[in-house]
Amino acid sequence: MTLKIGIVGLGIMGRGMAANFLKHGFTVYVWNRTRAAADHLVDQGAILMASPKDVALHADVIFEVTANDESSRAVCTSPDGILAGADPKKICIASATLSVRWIDELVALCFHKKLQFCDIPLTGGRVGAETGTLTLLCGGDSAIVENLQPVFDAISKKVYYFGPAGKGMRYKLILNFMQALHIVGFGAAMKMAKAHHMDLKKVADALVERPGGVITKIARDRYFNDADPITFSIEWIVKDLTYAKQYIADLDAPLLDDVLKIYNDALSSGNGHKDWASVNRIEV
The missing domain is CATH 1.10.1040.10 (N-(1-d-carboxylethyl)-l-norvaline Dehydrogenase; domain 2)
Incomplete structure (x- = not known):
C-alpha cells in the first residue's frame, strides 16, 4: 500500500517536497496558513485541507515544515493541530529547524500520546527541495526510518541516521x-x-x-x-x-x-x- 503524505507548511521547502511527492504518485494532503501558497500544488493534484488536524486525519506520514518554534508549536499542539488528528498508526515528522528545547518537548508529547515521531530536518535548500535531492538528517526509531525509505526516495538523495528522536535536530x-x-x-x-x-x-x-x-x-x-x-x-x-x-x-x-x-x-x-x-x- 502506498502511504499517503501530509505536508503542513508550504514555504520553500514544503512546496518543493509536496511537488516531488506528487510527481512520484503519492496522494498528498497540504495545509498552509495562507491559501495562496497551496494553489499551484492543488493544480498539480494536491488536496488542500482546512487545518493541520485534517491533514493528520487523512495522511499516513505527516511532515511539519514551518519556520520556527512558535509556528511549529501552533501547528502541532493547537486544538486543530497535527497531534489532535494523529493516532498511533500515523508517523509525525518535524522537518523545520527547531530548538532542542522544543524538539525534546515535542518528543515527550508524542510519546505520551503513543504517536510515532521522527525529527528529520533538511539540508539542500531551495534547489534540493525542487529537484528532490535533499539530504535528510534523521532522529527516531531506526525501524521507522528504514521503513520510510520509499517515501524518502521521492525527495532526497541522501539519508543520515543519528539515533533516537531529537538527534537529527x-x-x-x-x-x-x-x-x-x-x-x-x-x-x-x-x-x-x-x-x-x-x-x-x-x-x-x-x-x-x-x-x-x-x-x-x-x-x-x-x-x-x-x-x-x-x-x-x-x-x-x-x-x-x-x-x-x-x-x-x-x-x-x-x-x-x-x-x-x-x-x-x-x-x-x-x-x-x-x-x-x-x-x-x-x-x-
Whole structure:
C-alpha cells in the first residue's frame, strides 16, 4: 500500500517536497496558513485541507515544515493541530529547524500520546527541495526510518541516521553553525586578500578548488553576485544559531558567539532578508 503524505507548511521547502511527492504518485494532503501558497500544488493534484488536524486525519506520514518554534508549536499542539488528528498508526515528522528545547518537548508529547515521531530536518535548500535531492538528517526509531525509505526516495538523495528522536535536530544545529562559520571566514579571507592588493576573484576561485570547497563556492558566488532567489536568509541563520547557542548553553563556545554577533549585527542593520552569504560583503 502506498502511504499517503501530509505536508503542513508550504514555504520553500514544503512546496518543493509536496511537488516531488506528487510527481512520484503519492496522494498528498497540504495545509498552509495562507491559501495562496497551496494553489499551484492543488493544480498539480494536491488536496488542500482546512487545518493541520485534517491533514493528520487523512495522511499516513505527516511532515511539519514551518519556520520556527512558535509556528511549529501552533501547528502541532493547537486544538486543530497535527497531534489532535494523529493516532498511533500515523508517523509525525518535524522537518523545520527547531530548538532542542522544543524538539525534546515535542518528543515527550508524542510519546505520551503513543504517536510515532521522527525529527528529520533538511539540508539542500531551495534547489534540493525542487529537484528532490535533499539530504535528510534523521532522529527516531531506526525501524521507522528504514521503513520510510520509499517515501524518502521521492525527495532526497541522501539519508543520515543519528539515533533516537531529537538527534537529527541536534546535528542540524551543529551543521548550520559550521556552515555559518565557514561563510564568515570567507568574508575575513577576502578582507585579508584586499588589504594585500591581491586579485580577489583569483583568491576566491583558488579557495573553492581546495578540499572542502562546497560551502566556499556558495560564499564566493554570493559575494560576487547578488543572490536571487536567496538560498538562506540572514534572519533564518540568526534563528538557527540562537537555537544552537541554547543547545550548548553550558559549554564555552566563543566561535559560536562571534559568528552569531556578526549575523545579529547584520540583522539589526535591516539586512535580515538578504542571503546569509552576503554578511561581511565587501566591494569588489
